[in-house]
Amino acid sequence: MFEIRIICDRSDTDRITDALSQAFTVGRVSQYPTRGGERLRLYVTAEHHSNTGPWPSPEEAYALAPSILSEIGWTGGQAANQPYGTPRPRDYWLRKAALLDRIALQEASADAAEAATWEAERLMSLDDAGVICDPRHYVRQQYAHWINNQ
Numbered sequence: 001m002f003e004i005r006i007i008c009d010r011s012d013t014d015r016i017t018d019a020l021s022q023a024f025t026v027g028r029v030s031q032y033p034t035r036g037g038e039r040l041r042l043y044v045t046a047e048h049h050s051n052t053g054p055w056p057s058p059e060e061a062y063a064l065a066p067s068i069l070s071e072i073g074w075t076g077g078q079a080a081n082q083p084y085g086t087p088r089p090r091d092y093w094l095r096k097a098a099l100l101d102r103i104a105l106q107e108a109s110a111d112a113a114e115a116a117t118w119e120a121e122r123l124m125s126l127d128d129a130g131v132i133c134d135p136r137h138y139v140r141q142q143y144a145h146w147i148n149n150q
Helices: 009-022 068-080 090-107 111-125 135-148
Strands: 001-008 024-033 039-048
Touching: 001 009, 001 068, 001 111, 009 039, 068 090, 090 135, 111 135
Parallel strands: none
Antiparallel strands: 001 039, 024 039
């Protein structure tokens, strides 16, 4: 558990409180005016979300996913159709990370898990994701969000 202190404009308190509750499991938010009275000090106790919190299970994340063979074909086709060094869209990296995660879940080998984690970390870096979590959980969350909005 840790405590967060934020000084913000009064108009931003709801937005900040919502963002904190999405990023962490939060306790009560205490509000105090700053010395000048124009801004607020927010104090909140927080904990990292547990892996069972906002993270979908693999079954939930990949419920609507195409077959693994289909995704291998799609990612291979995308890689083959673009010249080497050409930037690829986020969807490519997300689908590739999800594919490797799904393979690692079936394979249960250290090499498959390492490849899935490495690709998940690449996605987190690409997204500039300011979260601290298991990278593969992040991929599942992002994939579930992506596929449900297709």
